[in-house]
Amino acid sequence: MNEQPLPEEIQVCAFFLSDHAVVENGKLYVNGGFWSQVHSGAYPVARAFGVAAVLHVPWRQHHKGHAFAVSFEDADGRALPARFEGQFRVGTSPNMRVGDFTVIPLAAFVTNFVLEHPGDYSAVLQVNERELARWRFRAVEAADPLAGTQTAGASDPPADGT
Numbered sequence: 001m002n003e004q005p006l007p008e009e010i011q012v013c014a015f016f017l018s019d020h021a022v023v024e025n026g027k028l029y030v031n032g033g034f035w036s037q038v039h040s041g042a043y044p045v046a047r048a049f050g051v052a053a054v055l056h057v058p059w060r061q062h063h064k065g066h067a068f069a070v071s072f073e074d075a076d077g078r079a080l081p082a083r084f085e086g087q088f089r090v091g092t093s094p095n096m097r098v099g100d101f102t103v104i105p106l107a108a109f110v111t112n113f114v115l116e117h118p119g120d121y122s123a124v125l126q127v128n129e130r131e132l133a134r135w136r137f138r139a140v141e142a143a144d145p146l147a148g149t150q151t152a153g154a155s156d157p158p159a160d161g162t
Contacts, residue, residue: 006099010061013054013103015125015133021050021107028052028105036135039142044116053106053125053133057090059099065089068127070108075120082113115139 019032030052038047051070069085090102115121118141125133 006101007056007058008060009058010066010127010132011056011058012125012133013056015053015123016051016135017123017137018050018052020109021052022109023105023107026105028054028107030107036137038115038137038139040115040139041142041144043118043139043141044114045139047113047115048109048111049113051108051110051123055104055106055127057102057104059101062090062092062102066128068106068125071124071126072113073122073124080121082110084108084110 016034018030018035021028021030021033023029030050033050033052038045053068053070055068057066065087066089067085067087069083071083072080074080086106088104088106090104092100092102118139120136120138123135123137124131125135
């Protein structure tokens with residue numbers, strides 16, 4: 001069997017939007033993941049949603065501080081006000097062998113994300129100021145927003161007022 005060269009840089013295994021995402025005990029739990037359209041009867045509209053990522057951290061990147069950021073852009077590449085960032089450091093466990101990698105799940109919940117108008121948008125993941133992934137999604141104006149995906153934010157009341 002031929003040995004594949006080990007990656008030297010952090011890579012992205014997954015990056016996407018969801019209705020909800022959370023990391024518990026080193027595992028990523030997702031509801032309503034991988035959507036790419038938001039429907040609303042009127043704009044501007046505020047939405048709440050989850051952002052999920054899974055990073056592959058190679059051996060040589062362990063025991064170093066790393067910074068990540070998720071930002072959002074419109075179709076023209078203009079930055080939207082929503083942005084979050086953080087830091088992480090990956091250690092080695094006693095059962096690891098030289099050359100082993102670590103998988104790191106990340107999740108965040110975005111609230112009051114305002115879409116000013118229908119159109120195309122992107123969520124952008126950067127690690128150490130380098131873009132590693134981009135998830136594109138579209139805001140659609142729909143006469144019946146319940147017919148599409150990601151129609152109601154987490155805080156939206158039911159249509160019948162109950």
